[in-house]
Amino acid sequence: MKNNTSTKWFIISMMLISANLRLPITMMPPLINSIVKDVGMPQSMLGVLTAIPLLTFAAFSPIIVKIAKKLGNELTIFLLFTFLVIGSYVRVIPSTAALLIGTFLVGVGIDSGNVLMPAVIRDRMPLKMNVGTSLYTLSMLLVGAIGTITAGFLISHTSLKITISVLSSISIIALIFWIPNLKHNEIAHTNGDVLKTYKSVWKQNLGWLITFFFGLQSLIYYSIITWIPSLLISHGIPTVTASNLLTILQLTTLPFAFIVPAMAANDNSMKYLNIMLVLGYIFAPLGFLINTSNIPLVLIFVLLTGVGAGIAFNLSIVFFAKKTTNPYQTAEISGMAQSIGFVLAAIGPILSGYVQQRFQTWSAMIILFAIVATILASISFIISHKDNIQE
Template sequence: MNSSTPKISKNYFLFSMMLIAANLRLPITIMPPLLNSIEKNLNIPGSMAGLITSIPLIAFAIFSPIIVKVSKNRGNEVTIFIFFLLLIFGSYLRIIPAVWALFLGTALVGVGIDSGNVLLPAVIKDRMPNDIPKGTALYTMSMLLIAAIGTALSGFLITKMSLNSTLSILSLVGVIALVFWIPNILSNRKDKDAKEKEVPKYRSVWGQSIGWLITLYFGLQSTVYYSILTWLPKVLSGHGVSTVFSSNLLTILQLAGLPLSFIVPMLAPKKIGMGTLTTFVFLGYVVAPLAFLVNTTSAAYLVILTIFVGIAQGIAFNTAIFFFTNKTTNPYQTAEVSGMAQSAGYLLAAFGPVAFGLLQQSSIILIVLAVLATALTLTGIIINKSKLIRE
């Protein structure tokens, strides 16, 4: 930042950044408990309602590179502000009882979320160059924790009030985040500001193998995670596990990954840290899914396996974010590799679960997931041993 640029305190930045992060999954995770009400209110089939969770992922894939280009001209902080306006508009557009409003609003929500997905790692690297692990930990923790709370709160509110009221209340989180983000705009830095500080030119990550490896890693972890969320209940129902218990297991899965928001950024830079983390990814994403093939309704057995899967997803996601900040040399490069990885990564995540649906047999689905998770593990090892993305 320029010396004349107003400075925002570190604590205020962290607080406002956590509010933005809190909205990066919340508008998506509040929707599943509302699907029955949406189907009834709008008279649409369940297959169409299911698109509500896929549309934002497709928006991530399409708009990630675009957001990176906008940020180079407008600055990261201003870009987040502009796109969060779209998020808020889309959130409240979904209140209109019309199919077009639901899907257009959901698409705008996805575009708005993507600005935070892509740019927050870069902002953290820029604002906290000497304390990246702390910033990254608070970023991912806020995103995952509020998403889990939002799912539960959405399910509770819809039993007490109308669909419109539920969406209106939960959408206020985005408004609050945007208001508190405004002071950060005063410290916004455009690409031309960076040139004044002689930030070195860098080669595009799209032409570097390490950039593609990070993209592959992000894509694989997204595909495995969303596929497990989609198909695990069906696998368990085939074993005689109740729908309620399967739903509880998915909650446990998400909560089990929360502590990793702090553990991964602190442990990954250490000499034996990445090896330990990789071992748990293998156990949780390769061994555990195969163990679900055992035809049992044992609560203890299933809970233990689910915890291992949750730990693996927490490690894999946070490691991907770690690679964004620790394999790049400046904030602009961080934003570019983040946009590249999330563009291709979320495209896989959007279509992966659908492709698995064509396999029909749950045993084949779990075996293929284990193979993809093995590739994920090996890719992580290669990235960790690779040098920084070249300037």
């Protein structure tokens, strides 16, 4: 009975932590005009607010793995998540410096959950990893999407300070709920002999394949959500409609938090996931090459692209757990993948914008997406047919 209660509490607290892994980023776009007006931040610097968390993820992911190795996963998440809480409220201070510093602290806190939560789920729910992984990604994506809408509503009825303060209160609740998990904190690999024989994922081909898979899906996703609205507007679709279509794309990814882990548990079903990935991330975006403002037709392309995005992201999380053999190894591959992956994520929108500007057409960017997605699908096929990472 105690174990059941402990597991239920872990699931609730895990979902609360996960809910804060996208929200602090996705709540910011609707606040841009208020940031320029109230904080006085130059328009040219607004892109930095997105780049800072992504680059923070890249820089700190390997460091967080090393900290967790010494302190334990649960304690490391707790300590670094306090940075997220502090950073969230530092952003309330009406100055550009406070906004940048706060965003950096938020990035550090988010990264602790990004890197370590898959390992904690594997450790605490070894027989129900699929369920834990599904709830982890669902909480992250759903609250992230809801946060964008809520931020837009709040900023239109209140102030910038109140909007940030209200949405950031969820992080305080999450931190409090996480405290009971500290009694389960364990330091991995206290046996010196194990450490001597441990083979790092950085030295294994499968580790690099999983890393590139995570990185390429991040590159495509962040590029799409950055530029697709502008592309649709250039086709004659109203700005509000283009924004709503992007929201629909994000919401379409949510069911795959359950579908992908369930199907990935069966090796025979992996081929169907790969086929859906090809349809969603290669052929669907090519539909945007059609210069049309026909909303039903564009909606089909948007929905299929959302399917591709949902499969790609959730497969990367599944690979972290399914292709590793212990919680520390899961944390290490998560840290490795996100370290390199988020560099690609930060480069993606910039590279896409450069290609569009260089060739003066959206077609070049879409074709670039299709090429990268083809490589992504090929890597997924290879990973699914390989054995686990060696210990």
